Amino acid sequence: MGQPPCTLLEVEMALDLLEGELAAELPAHMRAFARAHAEGRPPPPAPLLARLPSSLKTARQALAFDLVADRGIALLRLLVPLALEVGRTPPERTWDAYRTLAAARDQAARARFGHGAIELAAILHVGHVAEASEPRAIPFVDGWRVPDAAVDDEAIRDVWHLIASRLGVAGTVRIDRGAPGVTPRTFVVEPKAEAIVVLPAVIDTPRARTQVLHELGHAAAALLLPAGLPRAVDEAAAAFVARLAEPGSWLPPRWISELAPAARERRLAIAELLAAIERGYDGPLRPGTPPAALWEDPGAQSSYIAAEAIADRLAGQPLRHALATEADRVTWRACELLR
DSSP states (O other): OOOOOSOHHHHHHHHHHHHHHHHHHHHHHHHHHHHHHHHTOOOOOOOHHHHOHHHHHHHHHHTTOTTTHHHHHHHHHHHHHHHTOOSOOOSSOOHHHHHHHHHHHHHHHHHHHSSOHHHHHHHHHTSSOOOOOOOOOOOOOTTTTOOOOOOOHHHHHHHHHHHHHHHTOOSEEEEEEOOTTOOOEEEEEETTTEEEEEEOSOOOSHHHHHHHHHHHHHHHHHHHSOSOOOHHHHHHHHHHHHGGGSTTOSSOGGGOOTTHHHHHHHHHHHHHHHHHHHTTOOSTTSOSSOOHHHHHSTTHHHHHHHHHHHHHHHTTSOHHHHHHHHHHHHHHHHHHHHO
């Protein structure tokens, strides 16, 4: 991918400059992004530096040198999605419109990186491209979305402190409440230092409480490891903490649900179906309209699937060490595939 610079020293200097400038610009951007998400507004544009062709060139040049290739991959995880933005989502979300959008993304990715958009995401964030498989029916979990007792901000802060203490996590996590229907989301303001978790105004179902735990898992990963974490490993940390909603957990009873194991299987089946659709599946299990995830988060499904297997391996290990090991594995596989 691309031509290397003349020397390792040149690329190291370019990386130092780019990483330093991004570290200075991204915290304010991520705080503004979190506010916009909580309020239901469009996100602010990414910093100009992250969208410049020269930044992408620097990241790609680093892949030629073993000593800095991991830094190049970490930057590509941030920069590639911005490079593949191909226009606004049409107001009417139909399968024909989705196929047009997916084809445009694929064309842009192949022209710039030599891989399709979904394949490239899998390489960067999973470390390999899995074989396509036939999706399975999505199981229904009765009662998963039925309201019961709500949890307040104090309960959320308490469960975060318990999780952080058990997992050896230090740093600042701010909980922001958004509109009732806001999608839970974690924003990494400064890796290993600060994260913002945006949650809906009301959390009163087993599903909503498990989503809180999932986002706190993202926050834990953000505070344990540096920037550029592979999506599959980040999602594995979130899945690992979300599993604390299952019976046998050490969390307070209000966070635990007998329905959580079945709901985990449902989430995995959904990810498998959406991944199959991204690979061209057009069979009877396809939903009537394209889900938002296909429009807004292309290539993420392979990370969700891989995350469950990684989460299995995290049990019984110090979380920081286990996540770092998994991240290194993905990164060096990605380096080999993208050189």
